Amino acid sequence: MTHASTSTLAPTPASPAGLDQIRTRQPWIQLVLGMIAMMAISSPQYVWALFVQPFRSSLDVSLSALQVTFALFSIFQCGIGPLHGELASRFSSRTFAAAGGLLVGLSWISSAYVTSLPLLYITYGVLSGIGTGWVYVAVIELMVQWFPRRRGFAVGMAAGCYGLGAIVTTFPIASSIRNHGLQTTLVVFGVVLSAIIVLASLGMKRVTATNLSEENASPTTTSAAHFNSREMLRTPLFWLMFFIMAMVATGGLMAISQLGALATHFGISDTTLVLGMAALPLALTLDRAANGLTRPFFGWISDRIGREPTMLIAFLMEAASILLLLKFGSNPVAFVVLSAVVFFGWGEIYSLFPSLQADAFGTKHAAKNFGYLLIATAVGSILGGPFAALLYEKTQSWDLIFYCIAGLDILAALLALFVLKPMRVRWVNSARLDRQS
Incomplete structure (x- = not known):
């Protein structure tokens, strides 16, 4: 009786070339999964307007009282970003993103059965805000880790899908509300969106020393050290980044909230x-x-010419479009085109600043660090929303508000190139010298 050779029964180890192929593909797999998840979590924010009238009718409440729901959503998505980041660091990306997806689904399904406004505040405002915040933080962390050389592009693709995703669901949800009613729509789409997020999250995983290919090794223009949130918060560099991001977010969020x-x-x-x-x-x-x-x-541009020069271009573009909108906004064509340019000039902060933050402070604590940066969005929403509306009520004119926002954009552009860039370069060089010593 002959015995088969043990070499034919043992598993064949992957060749170095095979491992390189796996490592090369892995970042792109993570990018696709992140894009899918981001598209799915965009609906709670961007299709809320479709639910306003049905909820007003079913709950018999005023518009201002109902819109508190959306304010709560923003607070629990961005305003408590540090808490999202802290929790993300305690779980795997897979578990954390899946939990966020389940919360989003639960929020929509439970919102379908609410009978009072306070319950809607909890189901849609709080649960949806937390769920989308968890998924957003988890995905951005993966992008800054897996794409050190294409960080701006990867973060931009993921964040862009959050901005574009609702285009896919807006018309189906609007049609479902008309044909099947609010309750059925929330339940069906809650299940579908949650399932998409959970399935995408199953393949998510953080970078390890063994699965990062040489092609994706960190470039010399980024920090060689990894700083935790406490260390980061002690640096003037972070607070300058935060200040600039909040200034630019103010103008963009003013346009979102006040466009009507x-x-x-x-x-x-x-x-x-x-x-x-x-x-x-x-x-x-x-x-x-x-x-x-x-x-x-x-994000792609910033990978080639640098984050801060890209900020100069984008922020000045927004300032110019704001001033042109003030002058030519009464022309319908100009209003449509220039409002789009305003959005094109500010939305990139969600790719440039997370990328710059990872460049400066490393990726090991990216989730927690990004959570603190997210608060800049909450600050911008307050200044661009209720504060801008209050200023309008006092002056009965948008002119002063437009000039203030254009001024903030110009100041942000100049600070980015002439203050932030040299400060960041000195910080990165100092971190490299400390590591070498």
């Missing part, structure tokens, strides 16, 4: 047409597309 009021200010009514389409819905559609496309575009 701005249209009225410029005389753009429901009957105003551009290319045969209502001007305001057309502007909203183009704005959403611009807000998504700008993130991978300027």
Whole structure:
């Protein structure tokens, strides 16, 4: 009786070439999974407007009271970013993103059955905000880890999918509300979106020393050390980044929250047409597309010419478009085009700043560090939303607000190139010298 050779039964180890192929593919697999998850979590924020009237009718509440739900969503998505980052560091990316996906699904399904406004605050405002925040932080962490040489592009692609994702769901959800009602729509899409996020999260995993290919090794322009949140918060560099991001976010979030009021200010009514389409819905559609496309575009540019020079270009673009909108906004075509340029000039902060943060402070604590940076969005939403509205009520004019926002954009552009860049270069060089010593 002959015995088979043990060499034919033993598993064949992967060749070095095979391992290199796996390592080369892995970052792109993570990018695709992250893009899918980001598209799925965009709906709670960007299709909320479709739910406003049905909820007002079913709950019999005022518009202002109902919109507290959306404010709570923003607070629990971005305002408590440090808590999201802290939790992300305690779990695997797979577990954390899946938990976020389940929370999003639970929030929509439970919102379908609420009978009072306080319950809606909890189900849609709090649960959706936390769920989307968890997925967002998990995905951004993976992008900055897996793509050190293409960090701006990868973060931009993921963040761009968050901006563009609702385009896929807006019309199906609107049709479902008309044909099947609010309750059925929330349940069905809650299940679908949650399932997509959970399935995408199953393949997510962080970088380890053995699965990062040489092609993706960290470039010499980034920090050689990894700083935790406490160390980062002690540096003037982080607070300058935070300050600049908040300034630019203020203008963009003013445009998002006040676009309807701005249209009225410029005389753009429901009957105003551009290319045969209502001007305001057309502007909203183009704005959403611009807000998504700008993130991978300027992220890709920043990988080639640097983060801070890219900020100079983008921020000055927003300042110019704000001033042009103030001058020519009464023209429907100009209103539609220039509002899109405003969005194209500010949305890139969600690719440039996470990438720059990872460049400066490393990727080991990326989730927790990014959580602190997210608070800049909450600050911008307050300044660009209720504060800008209050200033308008006091002055009865948008002119002062437009000039202030353009001034903030110009200041942010100059600070980015002439203060932030040299400060960041000195910090990175200092970190490398400390490591070598």
